């Protein structure tokens with residue numbers, strides 16, 4: 001018996017013109033073509049003389065099993081899917097069925113995946129160039145994925161300024177998911193962010209709506225729609241939705257010359273190598289800015305700004321700030337040294353933005369078995385020290401002397417600063433702060449000696 005073969009064919013958005021040559025060949029070479037009835041209809045001109053197996057939308061696993069069974073009989077089978085068969089398609093379930101049945105890539109049945117144009121690029125091509133920068137796709141179908149997982153992905157994509165393609169945005173039964181998606185994204189995007197709603201791309205009933213993010217949920221959206229949501233730099237002009245590549249960050253739009261401080265073929269000034277120098281320049285240019293203000297300005301985490309300050313040099317100083325990083329291993333020594341800092345202000349910020357300020361005496365600090373405790377008659381603060389990755393000493397002119405404890409994601413766990421009375425620090429406390437600074441600068445690789 002001849003060897004069987006399974007083609008997993010993505011035939012693109014729907015029109016034959018947008019099918020790849022290999023997809024056409026795969027269908028041509030197959031004895032059996034299996035697919036969802038709508039897909040079979042879309043390729044009906046290619047099916048003469050073939051055994052055709054039409055399945056309903058919910059019979060996905062059945063389609064995979066049938067493909068395997070026909071291939072076991074030595075036939076060549078095309079399991080077809082719109083777009084790319086590996087994108088929310090049948091490639092994954094087919095491999096799962098095959099592997100569960102004991103099939104391996106070396107066995108008698110060959111499997112070939114034929115990639116196709118997926119709905120997000122087909123839809124994008126009809127509305128301009130919305131995907132020219134980082135983008136992601138999220139399916140709003142909660143039939144197999146729990147809603148909290150989908151909501152978390154929408155939140156992360158919104159926060160990270162990705163252009164977003166929504167697959168499976170709405171169906172007869174799932175009508176509220178698109179409204180929830182809009183609500184989540186409006187926390188991060190402007191109401192007038194461009195949105196393209198593309199229905200039945202490259203099919204007979206193709207329909208395109210160009211709207212704003214705050215109008216999205218009320219638009220005509222169905223099962224065959226892909227929704228493209230712009231990022232913060234996407235714009236709409238002459239009916240086209242365009243996301244810039246970023247050339248304007250580097251080149252003059254008219255002359256094409258590189259902008260001041262930028263080099264052709266090199267990372268941007270704000271690239272990985274240079275962006276901390278930009279933070280320091282910002283601090284030099286904006287002397288009144290606090291750590292929080294600068295963190296917000298660069299849309300980053302405080303630990304990143306602290307490290308930019310700590311890497312300052314004489315020629316590239318960080319305005320009025322200076323910082324020193326200590327390794328977490330020095331924590332016990334630091335805590336003991338801290339107890340001589342007199343009156344302190346402890347600040348703890350909740351993730352939702354609440355800020356607690358506690359006034360305390362350094363002697364209230366206690367470190368035991370990886371737990372830091374600050375206890376007095378007014379409050380108890382317990383910190384799990386395993387969440388602390390780095391410790392930073394921070395000075396700002398004559399105004400502030402503080403210590404920041406950050407986690408592995410560069411977020412502040414909590415921070416302490418020396419209190420001033422009538423505008424001046426207690427001399428003893430300041431001396432102890434400076435002592436710790438000196439010790440940490442000298443003992444980068446050694447355990448911190450404790451000041452008796």
Ligand SMILES: C[S@@+](CC[C@H](N)C(=O)[O-])C[C@H]1O[C@@H](n2cnc3c(N)ncnc32)[C@H](O)[C@@H]1O
Nearest residue numbers: 083084087089118119167168200201223225226
């Ligand atoms: C189960 S997913 C399949 C995706 C497909 N494998 C692909 O790569 O395009 C179905 C979703 O794809 C999108 N879609 C598929 N074909 C489309 C088309 N011609 N126009 C617009 N969206 C389409 C819709 O969001 C639809 O709900």
